[in-house]
Amino acid sequence: MRPADSAPSRRRFLAAGAAVGAGALVGAAAGAGAERAGALPGTPDRPDNAGVNGQRVIPFYGPHQAAVKARPGAFASFVALDLLPGVDRARLAAWMRLITDDAARLTQGRAALADVEPELAATPAGLTVTVGFGRGFVNRARGQRPDWLGPLPAFSIDRLEDRWSGGDVLLIVAADEPVTVAHTLRMLLKDSRSFAALRWRQDGFRRAYGSDPSGRTMRNLFGQIDGSANLAPGSSEFDAAVLAGDDAPAWLRGGTSFVLRRITMDLDGWDAADRAGRENSVGRTLDTGAPLTGGRERDPLDLDKSGPSGLPIISSVAHARRARVEDPTLRIVRLGYNYEDPPPPGSAALSDSGLLFGSWQADVNRQFVPIQSALDEADLLNVWTTPVGSAVFAIPPGCREGGYVGEALLAV
Numbered sequence: 001m002r003p004a005d006s007a008p009s010r011r012r013f014l015a016a017g018a019a020v021g022a023g024a025l026v027g028a029a030a031g032a033g034a035e036r037a038g039a040l041p042g043t044p045d046r047p048d049n050a051g052v053n054g055q056r057v058i059p060f061y062g063p064h065q066a067a068v069k070a071r072p073g074a075f076a077s078f079v080a081l082d083l084l085p086g087v088d089r090a091r092l093a094a095w096m097r098l099i100t101d102d103a104a105r106l107t108q109g110r111a112a113l114a115d116v117e118p119e120l121a122a123t124p125a126g127l128t129v130t131v132g133f134g135r136g137f138v139n140r141a142r143g144q145r146p147d148w149l150g151p152l153p154a155f156s157i158d159r160l161e162d163r164w165s166g167g168d169v170l171l172i173v174a175a176d177e178p179v180t181v182a183h184t185l186r187m188l189l190k191d192s193r194s195f196a197a198l199r200w201r202q203d204g205f206r207r208a209y210g211s212d213p214s215g216r217t218m219r220n221l222f223g224q225i226d227g228s229a230n231l232a233p234g235s236s237e238f239d240a241a242v243l244a245g246d247d248a249p250a251w252l253r254g255g256t257s258f259v260l261r262r263i264t265m266d267l268d269g270w271d272a273a274d275r276a277g278r279e280n281s282v283g284r285t286l287d288t289g290a291p292l293t294g295g296r297e298r299d300p301l302d303l304d305k306s307g308p309s310g311l312p313i314i315s316s317v318a319h320a321r322r323a324r325v326e327d328p329t330l331r332i333v334r335l336g337y338n339y340e341d342p343p344p345p346g347s348a349a350l351s352d353s354g355l356l357f358g359s360w361q362a363d364v365n366r367q368f369v370p371i372q373s374a375l376d377e378a379d380l381l382n383v384w385t386t387p388v389g390s391a392v393f394a395i396p397p398g399c400r401e402g403g404y405v406g407e408a409l410l411a412v
Contacts, residue, residue, distance in 0.1 A: 080167025132393030164389025204337025225289030262389030
């Protein structure tokens with residue numbers, strides 16, 4: 001990762017813009033404070049702590065892999081694997097059968113077949129297991145490859161590192177309980193030893209189960225509400241934006257795609273910005289996530305509204321404006337997790353912190369790339385964030401009982 005003083009000069013320009021815009025908004029932000037207080041719309045005012053956390057069970061079998069629509073677990077491990085030489089199509093099918101069988105058992109609170117610690121499987125805690133295929137896997141399977149399956153275009157803000165990028169296979173293990181995540185991941189990696197080698201592992205977290213009211217949008221380590229514009233799972237708009245349709249390869253229809261970006265966050269630099277400057281960089285209030293133009297978290301942005309200075313209240317380079325997509329079918333659905341790792345030895349930093357930014361979308365080129373291109377061109381948050389990892393995977397549809405994930409691609 002590059003030293004701070006070698007950051008692009010454009011970032012310094014944007015930082016200056018944030019300070020100017022923030023000054024114009026101080027009065028408006030202070031005046032709106034009373035209106036912003038209170039619970040988010042449509043959410044209860046008490047934690048979602050009904051029942052015992054560990055007993056939540058999410059069905060494994062179905063038309064889609066469960067995590068695409070399920071409430072995200074509080075803890076997640078994202079793991080990429082590289083295929084070993086000589087693993088052919090038949091061996092890939094055998095591996096996916098093994099992974100599917102163990103995942104189907106573990107998500108229901110039952111031990112995997114070769115589990116020597118079966119007691120650790122008894123607490124599913126909303127466990128989901130998701131399997132994704134990179135370009136190398138689809139090539140090895142001799143399947144039709146979607147044109148978006150591969151590295152993203154180069155973006156000027158990227159400082160990508162191989163140790164956080166790429167991969168032939170993706171495993172996402174998520175649950176509300178970290179021991180469940182650790183045990184499940186170990187079982188799946190033991191299944192994989194003869195087929196693939198570990199490329200990278202990235203662990204993330206959200207608020208623990210019961211800490212926030214049900215349905216409240218997650219917060220990242222900048223304190224921002226992250227994902228306000230997400231479409232509701234189960235809605236027709238969600239399905240249109242996320243699920244692969246007839247224009248996708250036959251084996252992927254009903255599945256989706258997943259992009260994972262590892263984004264470091266300059267928390268020390270963020271600390272130095274005042275509250276108005278922070279809110280101006282996002283275009284939303286920090287306490288409720290409402291647009292700076294007023295309303296509640298999920299109310300639309302009023303991009304034409306001006307402040308006392310005559311300038312737009314939501315800056316032309318505010319993150320919320322740059323990431324906005326009018327057409328619901330062209331949106332992405334965010335799946336974000338925070339990460340915090342120890343700083344490198346000898347570093348003056350307190351931690352290596354950031355966001356594991358994941359997104360579901362039917363077509364990466366049609367949905368994710370245009371949004372990221374707009375953010376790359378001008379986004380005030382670029383002053384404090386740097387993408388250091390990037391990977392793209394196809395997420396095949398779910399499977400029926402007795403079948404396996406990826407069967408449409410691998411069945412002989």
